[in-house]
Structure formats: C-alpha cells, structure tokens
Amino acid sequence: MNVSDVMTRNVISVGPDDTVEQAVKTMLERRISGLLVVDKGGNLAGVVTEGDLLRRDEIGTETDRPWWLRLLVSPSRQAADFVRANGRYVKDIMTTDVLTVAHDAPLEDVVSTMEKNRIKRLPVTRDGRVVGIVSRADLLRALIGRVRDVAPTGGDDRSIRDAIMNTLSEKSWAPRTTVNVTVNRGVADIWGSITNENERAAIRVAVENTPGVTTIHDHLVYIEPYTGTVIESPDDTA
Known part of the structure; x- marks a missing residue:
C-alpha cells in the first residue's frame, strides 16, 4: 500500500493572506488543531497550528522577557516574536518549514517520518501541489482492514x-x-x-x-x- 491508498483527499486549508481570525474560526468550527496553508497555485506554503496561536497580544500571553534577558536575545528574534504575537495574517504566524510526503510513497516511509520527527500528520504532494493529508489515524484505519x-x-x-x-x-x-x-x-x-x-x-x-x-x-x-x-x-x- 502507498500513501494514496489511505490519505484523506479533501484537505481543510487556509491561504497565506487569510486573517488569523479566519484561521481560528475554521479550526474551532472543524474541531481540528491545525491547518495547511496553501497558496492560490495549490502549493504548500506552510502550516498553522494551535501552538502558533498561544503567544498572542489579544489574550495577554505575548512573550515578555525581563530586561536582562532581552540583552541576550537578538533583535531579529525579538522582532520575529513581535510579528508572531501581533501579526494579522496567516503568513505572519505560520510555520514554513513543513515536512511532506509524495502521493506514491510507501507507507513505511510515512511511518518512519512520523516516528523520527514525532508528528501526527503529513501533507501529501504531487508535483509540488497539495493533493491530500495522511495522519496516524489513517494508518490505523488501514491496519484494521488488513488484520x-x-x-x-x-x-x-x-x-x-x-x-x-x-x-x-x-x-x-x-x-x-x-x-x-x-x-x-x-x-x-x-x-x-x-x-x-x-x-x-x-x-x-x-x-x-x-x-x-x-x-x-x-x-x-x-x-x-x-x-x-x-x-x-x-x-x-x-
């Protein structure tokens, strides 16, 4: 079996220019903890999860380091933290370094990647475009059918x-x-x-x-x- 045999083909996603509010509403309405970020061309731009939304100015959880610790943190890192806490758009808060798996990859590759990186799901791509998503649950469902x-x-x-x-x-x-x-x-x-x-x-x-x-x-x-x-x-x- 390969990825295309078990993946979920209809992926819930947002665009990089969608607002943070839109992303939050989608996650709450769909009862999911993360969203793929897909651009207008169908290419994977990143992923946004609940973890990306924990440090937000709106709820008073923005990272607030003591003055002496700020001396040890680079201005670049501080600026990045500010954007993540105050940015209005998905592109401001999303994680861009995302692991993917090819649609024709064997399931062994999927399991190895999940175990190595301690992740629960992987975007599935074909010719650079997102065609689905495969999760641990999808693998367990395939297992039930096999046994x-x-x-x-x-x-x-x-x-x-x-x-x-x-x-x-x-x-x-x-x-x-x-x-x-x-x-x-x-x-x-x-x-x-x-x-x-x-x-x-x-x-x-x-x-x-x-x-x-x-x-x-x-x-x-x-x-x-x-x-x-x-x-x-x-x-x-x-």
Missing part, C-alpha cells in the same frame, strides 16, 4: 476506493472534508463525522452500490450540531 480475516475477492481495492471517493465528491450532501473510506478485499470501512443521520444513510447507500464492495463497516461519528455532543457509530457500539 481483519476476510476471504479475498476478485475486486481491485484501489479502484473500488477511488470509485467510492469520486462518487462522494460529486454529491452536494456529502461531508467532503470529514469522511474517509478504506477498502480491503472488498470490505469498506467508513470513517469520519456527520451532523445528521440522513448523511449516514446516504453515505452507506453510495458505498454499498459501488461495484466490488462486499461488506460495509460504519465507524461514522454523529456530532450534534447545536451542543457538540458526540454519539458513537452503530458498529462501534454494537
């Missing part, structure tokens, strides 16, 4: 998954950025979050109508839109 004792079928798992993802990407009702599917020997595992039970049913129908799918395991989590209450999926509570 399950299922008799092999004649289907091509990669083609089946591509067909499912393409179908969902064409549906206006489908939650494109919060749903992922893995396929192993015709068994489809559906992962992610939904905000209403009609989405669950529609996703299930779309998957089960895909040629080559023999069994479906629903791991979707329902998030009540008004209270944020998380309700476990049917398969996980059975």
Whole structure:
C-alpha cells in the first residue's frame, strides 16, 4: 500500500493572506488543531497550528522577557516574536518549514517520518501541489482492514476506493472534508463525522452500490450540531 491508498483527499486549508481570525474560526468550527496553508497555485506554503496561536497580544500571553534577558536575545528574534504575537495574517504566524510526503510513497516511509520527527500528520504532494493529508489515524484505519480475516475477492481495492471517493465528491450532501473510506478485499470501512443521520444513510447507500464492495463497516461519528455532543457509530457500539 502507498500513501494514496489511505490519505484523506479533501484537505481543510487556509491561504497565506487569510486573517488569523479566519484561521481560528475554521479550526474551532472543524474541531481540528491545525491547518495547511496553501497558496492560490495549490502549493504548500506552510502550516498553522494551535501552538502558533498561544503567544498572542489579544489574550495577554505575548512573550515578555525581563530586561536582562532581552540583552541576550537578538533583535531579529525579538522582532520575529513581535510579528508572531501581533501579526494579522496567516503568513505572519505560520510555520514554513513543513515536512511532506509524495502521493506514491510507501507507507513505511510515512511511518518512519512520523516516528523520527514525532508528528501526527503529513501533507501529501504531487508535483509540488497539495493533493491530500495522511495522519496516524489513517494508518490505523488501514491496519484494521488488513488484520481483519476476510476471504479475498476478485475486486481491485484501489479502484473500488477511488470509485467510492469520486462518487462522494460529486454529491452536494456529502461531508467532503470529514469522511474517509478504506477498502480491503472488498470490505469498506467508513470513517469520519456527520451532523445528521440522513448523511449516514446516504453515505452507506453510495458505498454499498459501488461495484466490488462486499461488506460495509460504519465507524461514522454523529456530532450534534447545536451542543457538540458526540454519539458513537452503530458498529462501534454494537
């Protein structure tokens, strides 16, 4: 298996010229801790995480060194800290030194990179452009499919998954950025979050109508839109 077999293709991102406020709202609304920063050409410009927003003037947490310590810190570093604490745009606070992985890289390379750098997710690129993101959770989902004792079928798992993802990407009702599917020997595992039970049913129908799918395991989590209450999926509570 390689990265394209397990990655999440629809990436939540912001642009370098988006405001810090826009980035914060997106993270809160999507319940995520970080965002890729992608320019208008689709190229990865950086990443912004919750950690980049801890030292902010608005909440009184800007780095405030004693006068004697300021003598030991270069003016360049102090200026950079000021920009990070007061900058209004994503480009002012984002981290630009970002590790990536190619879309056709083997999963072993992904695991090695994550372990070596102690990171949880990697942007996936093709010809320098962002085409997805792969996380530890995606790898665990692939693992579940591999260890399950299922008799092999004649289907091509990669083609089946591509067909499912393409179908969902064409549906206006489908939650494109919060749903992922893995396929192993015709068994489809559906992962992610939904905000209403009609989405669950529609996703299930779309998957089960895909040629080559023999069994479906629903791991979707329902998030009540008004209270944020998380309700476990049917398969996980059975």
